[in-house]
Each structure stands twice: as structure tokens, then as C-alpha cells.
Amino acid sequence: MPMALVSSDSATDGRSTQVPAAWRALRIAVIGAGLSGLAAARMLADQQHQVSLFEKSRGCGGRAATRRAAYPSGQPSGQPLRFDHGAQYFTARDPGFQRRVQSWAQRGLVAPWDGRIGAFDGTEFTPAGQETTRWVGVPGMSALGRELAKGLSVRLETRVMPPRWCRGRWQLSDEAGTDLGRFDRVVVSAPAPQSAELLMDAPRLAAQAACVDYTPCWTLMLGFDTPVPLAFDGVFVNQTQGPLRWVARDSSKPGRARPARDAAVAGNATRSEEDCWVLHAEPGWTRKHLNDPPEQVEAAMLEAFAALVELAGGSLPRINWRQSHSWLYSLVETPLEEGCLWDPALGIGACGDWCNGARIEGAWLSGEAIASRLLAAVASA
Structure with missing residues (x-):
């Protein structure tokens, strides 16, 4: 997938953690509100611990993100344009995660994307991966993180400095030096390079995180005034020389406005409905x-997309809106496959897709794994 997403409530997969007889509520900080951090926070909060979630961005969900754009001027009024500019979809292979996803689907948070997916090898287009169930958030990928954060204590737009061990507890502060409190346990949920910095008082864990590499990704979001004449809703572009690796018709996903794709392919696209890619x-x-200027990057990617559509026998419609975004930490190249990192003596650890094979599924399972490790350590203390 490009860019490439156990608690005690009824929405879980049934694996619950027993609360020890000598239980006491711990103050736990979770740094990072991506899906792994949300998984850990939800599980720990379900066990009645006092969880504080800190996120440097304006919203939760990490790369399961959706960019909203105002409807282009001069066009009929309608809903804002939406673009899943990070993770495009996710799959569910682990049985426990499959049950989790089914519970999300029952709540209307996710739905299968039945778009037609293809591959381009530089010469021809062929169908690809039709047997794979691809899940997306509804009405955008960010809806999942936003809903899962409900009921949690979340502090957004807060950049946490490396936690410091002080008198048997972890002291947190933000980049302005503001005191964020003292905590019994800390869970770091951030890209590996950032986690390595945050784990400086746990050098063994920091060294492991520092070994993980990422690939960056330039993303271009495009809004067309009529459907793009391409028979596929998503295409893997298998040309290593670039610039494109993946293109997707976001408006074909469930909960989005659906363009007249078949009419576009037939050459009679007359509808004014916006087509988002x-x-x-x-x-x-x-x-x-x-480090190139965004304008140059956009021009190169747009030229490559136009060439791709021309090879399919069509041409690009008029562009009403466009914007680029660079993901420095896009896809994990060298995941640890450790599940999570945890130091029971210090009471600090890390989770994320970089610990568990990349992807959204790996991120969520990593968050559950570190919560389980933390709870098990409390139970055995």
C-alpha cells in the first residue's frame, strides 16, 4: 500500500487485560496521537488509568490524514473537497485487527473501497490486487483518528521535549519550557527518528529507534472540474525512475462525491462534479x-500524470485546485518487527508502525502491544 494504519470494551477483539488486586491508577503520558498512540491510549484508559495524550499537530491520526479544501471559486456551491494525502487505505490480516476493523465498520468509521485498482509497467495498464479488501475512513481517513480520540484527554499543538527522569517519575515539558506534569509511565508514539530523540533518557531504546530508516514522499492533490478519463480509480506506477509511484481517484472512495468515471472513460464527461485525485x-x-520548490515538484508530477492519462487514451480536464505536501517520514524501510519497545525498569517505551512491519495495521497492533506490556509489568509488580 502506498505510504504508505486490547482493551476491555465491546469494540475490541476480545483480548482483555485483568486488573491486579493491588491496582492503582497510574498517570501515563502518551506522546503522539497517531494510530499507534491512540491504540495504546484507548487500551490504558479502558483500564481506568489516567492517560494524557500529547500531539504536536492540529489533529489526531498521524498519516491517516485528510486535507480539506474550499470549493473552487466560480463553481457551484457544495461540500469542501477532501483529499487523503497520507495513507490511502489499509488492509487487515491479523485476526484480532480484523475484528477491530469490523467493529469500526459497524460504527460507520470505515468502509471497504471498491475502486478498480490497476498497475502500469511503463507500457500497459493491467488490473491489480482485486482480491484485496482495502479499507478507508469515512468520509475521510482522518475521521478514524478523530473519532477514536473522543473521550481521551488530548492536548493538540503541543511539541513535547524529551522526558526527563526525576525522583522516580517522568517530567514532561513543551518546547517553551511549560511544565506538562509528572508521570508514572511514558509511551512514545512518533516516527523513529523523533522517538530516538524523545527517548534520550532511555539510551538502549533510543539506539534501537535510531536504526530505523524511512522513505520520504512528495504528494500532489488535484481537483478537476470533470472526471479524469482513466478506467482505474487507483494505479500503482511501477517505474523506478519516477516521478510517480501511485495515483488515486479520492472521490471514488465511500462517503465522497463519486464522479461519472464511466462517462469520462467513454469520452462524454459533461458533469461539473469535482474529481479529486x-x-x-x-x-x-x-x-x-x-528540497526543490513546491512549484517545480508540482509541475513535474502533473506532467507525468498527464502523460499517464494520455497513454490511456485521454487528456486531463481543467484543474480547479491543487496543492502539494511533503511527508518526510512516509514509509518505513527497515521496520524492527519487535512489536514495541519497552523498558520495565524505567517505565518508558515506544510504539509505531516502525516497530511492527509498517502500515496502519502494524501501527495499531504496536500500540496494543505496548499497552499490554505496560499493564503486564504493573500486574507483576
């Missing part, structure tokens, strides 16, 4: 052009 650049090309 997300383009992801090839990792090597992104590295080479990571």
Missing part, C-alpha cells in the same frame, strides 16, 4: 527533489 511520488525521486 492524490498523486504520490516515487521514493528515490522524492529524495532527489525533497
